[in-house]
Amino acid sequence: MWRALAGRFASSRQAATRLVSMSGSGAEARGTLANKVALVTASTEGIGFAIAKRLAQDGAHVVISSRKQANVDRAVAQLQAENLTVSGLVCHVGKAEDRQRLIDVALERHGGIDILVSNAAVNPYFGSTLDATEDVWDKILDINVKATALLIKLVVPHMEKRGGGSIVIVSSVAAYLPFPGLGPYNVSKTALLGLTRTLAPELAPSNIRINSLAPGLIRTKFSSALWQDKAMGDKLMEAMKIQRIGDPSDCSGMVSFLCSPDANYITGETMVVAGGALSRL
Ligand SMILES: NC(=O)c1ccc[n+]([C@@H]2O[C@H](COP(=O)([O-])OP(=O)(O)OC[C@H]3O[C@@H](n4cnc5c(N)ncnc54)[C@H](OP(=O)(O)O)[C@@H]3O)[C@@H](O)[C@H]2O)c1
Numbered sequence: 001m002w003r004a005l006a007g008r009f010a011s012s013r014q015a016a017t018r019l020v021s022m023s024g025s026g027a028e029a030r031g032t033l034a035n036k037v038a039l040v041t042a043s044t045e046g047i048g049f050a051i052a053k054r055l056a057q058d059g060a061h062v063v064i065s066s067r068k069q070a071n072v073d074r075a076v077a078q079l080q081a082e083n084l085t086v087s088g089l090v091c092h093v094g095k096a097e098d099r100q101r102l103i104d105v106a107l108e109r110h111g112g113i114d115i116l117v118s119n120a121a122v123n124p125y126f127g128s129t130l131d132a133t134e135d136v137w138d139k140i141l142d143i144n145v146k147a148t149a150l151l152i153k154l155v156v157p158h159m160e161k162r163g164g165g166s167i168v169i170v171s172s173v174a175a176y177l178p179f180p181g182l183g184p185y186n187v188s189k190t191a192l193l194g195l196t197r198t199l200a201p202e203l204a205p206s207n208i209r210i211n212s213l214a215p216g217l218i219r220t221k222f223s224s225a226l227w228q229d230k231a232m233g234d235k236l237m238e239a240m241k242i243q244r245i246g247d248p249s250d251c252s253g254m255v256s257f258l259c260s261p262d263a264n265y266i267t268g269e270t271m272v273v274a275g276g277a278l279s280r281l
Helices: 002-018 046-057 069-080 096-110 134-161 183-206 224-228 230-238 249-259
Strands: 037-040 061-066 086-090 115-118 165-170 208-215 270-273
Touching (some): 037 046, 061 096, 115 134, 165 183, 224 230, 249 270
Parallel strands (some): 037 061, 115 165
């Protein structure tokens, strides 16, 4: 009997999850993230775009952003053409005024914020860790770590007004298994695991959960230097049990799950989506 009941419950949930709001149709959004307002940084392509798309498919109103207006316009048009409820604006996460505008515009358009996916990161350097200049360290830590913390600081009061929220930080499997030549980037991604763990108990009393995603090698522009070089790609592949490079869509379902009520008892964790690559500190 329990199995039959569980089966019925699962199939009705799956059906509900598949129902998606139609932008402009006036239909009420349905799905695990129905009517939630989600901000996704660096979401005009790659992993961020796949996450934005999935959150919208699961019922959220998604605010897309990145540094370039043309990229924002293209991504918004692409998702609206799929009848998803998305809007967009320019936000360079390293600029304080852009971070504030992201919050202001989301509040103005949607009246609140429930979800933040902090996905933006840079890596301007390849080489020996100790040869990295102070400028390189500053840029990587500013964008990857400091901007993430400062953006979280801005969204938290608005999540508190809604009675809670969910934050997902996009880290990397490089946080655990350093990529050769990417020392400062690896360190920044390990710092994000620390930020996640540090903030989890501070945000729990406000009913805000914070988790991270650690993708492995995913086929995007950002990682192209790794997978376009066959020798390097083969070497990285040795660390994986699933012998293929990941697709951005391999990451998006996990983020939607972390933002959904199904993850209500999960905070301070890092979910590794890396084809089985080693993931222990
Ligand atoms: N791909 C991988 O193998 C892999 C593995 C592990 C972790 N990750 C992480 O996944 C995240 C996304 O990487 P991706 O591979 O999906 O990259 P991607 O496909 O190259 O996309 C990068 C996105 O970031 C935007 N962007 C760049 N700098 C920004 C800034 N300062 N502020 C706001 N937006 C910015 C870009 O748009 P504009 O040019 O318009 O700004 C673009 O939308 C990063 O945190 C990365 O560290 C990637």
